Amino acid sequence: xxxxxxxxxxxxxxxxxxxxxxxxxxxxxxxxxxxxxxxxxxxxxxxxxxxxxxxxxxxxxxxxxxxxxxxxxxxxxxxxxxxxxxxxxxxxxxxxxxxxxxxxxxxxxxxxxxxxxxxxxxxxxxxxxxxxxxxxxxxxxxxxxxxxxxxxxxxx
Numbered sequence: 001x002x003x004x005x006x007x008x009x010x011x012x013x014x015x016x017x018x019x020x021x022x023x024x025x026x027x028x029x030x031x032x033x034x035x036x037x038x039x040x041x042x043x044x045x046x047x048x049x050x051x052x053x054x055x056x057x058x059x060x061x062x063x064x065x066x067x068x069x070x071x072x073x074x075x076x077x078x079x080x081x082x083x084x085x086x087x088x089x090x091x092x093x094x095x096x097x098x099x100x101x102x103x104x105x106x107x108x109x110x111x112x113x114x115x116x117x118x119x120x121x122x123x124x125x126x127x128x129x130x131x132x133x134x135x136x137x138x139x140x141x142x143x144x145x146x147x148x149x150x151x152x153x154x155x156x
Contacts, residue, residue, distance in 0.1 A: 003054040003093040004121050005138055006047035007130035011086075013048040018057055021067040022075045028066045055089040087142040094119050095131060096144060099154060106151040107132050 020037055021027060031049070035042050049065060052058040057071035067075075074085050090096040098114055099105060105113075111122055111131050122131045135152055139145035145152045 002119055002121075004051075004119065005054070005090070005093060005095070005134050006051045007121065007126075007134060008044070008047035009051035010048070011137060011141060014052055014055075014057070017048050017052055018067060018071050018075045021058065021065065022072055027072070028064065030063050031060070031065055032063070034065060054093050055086070057089075083142050086138070087144045090138060090142055090144055094121070095134060096139060099135070099139070099145070099152070104148070104151060104153045107135060110135075110152075 016038065017034075020034065021029070024037055025033070029037075031042065031045070035045050038045065049058065049060050052071070053060050057068055057074055059066045059068055070085070070089075074082055077085065091100060095110060095114055098117060098119070099110055102110065102113065108128060111128055114121075114131075115123055122128070124130070135145060136147075139152065140147060143155055146155055
């Protein structure tokens with residue numbers, strides 16, 4: 001399975017998840033307790049758990065979730081450091097790993113490259129929209145991408 005930012009995961013969800021893990025559960029709990037505390041359905045919780053795990057901020061296995069040292073650092077960091085940490089973490093997961101290899105692109109072209117590389121996450125009627133949301137919310141917010149006309153460019 002490819003490490004990816006789930007289309008249903010938001011940065012605010014990441015911050016909330018890490019905050020709850022660090023401050024309420026002292027770093028470790030099971031998914032059922034986390035679901036209860038965050039007052040969300042498991043189907044709404046899992047996209048951010050997977051994404052946080054892919055980014056290295058939590059470890060999730062066999063129903064348990066643990067915040068990593070990197071996740072603890074993220075919670076305690078200021079906004080600039082959080083963006084830096086996010087930007088560095090995004091470099092290693094899709095769709096940003098492929099975006100970096102391309103350099104400058106339009107989202108429809110990146111979508112095609114991802115599909116050709118076997119990344120099927122965006123292969124749906126809403127796939128292009130989902131990809132755009134991720135590029136803007138995660139990529140531009142973190143400072144990894146900048147918008148240029150109809151496309152995007154990696155910031156070195």
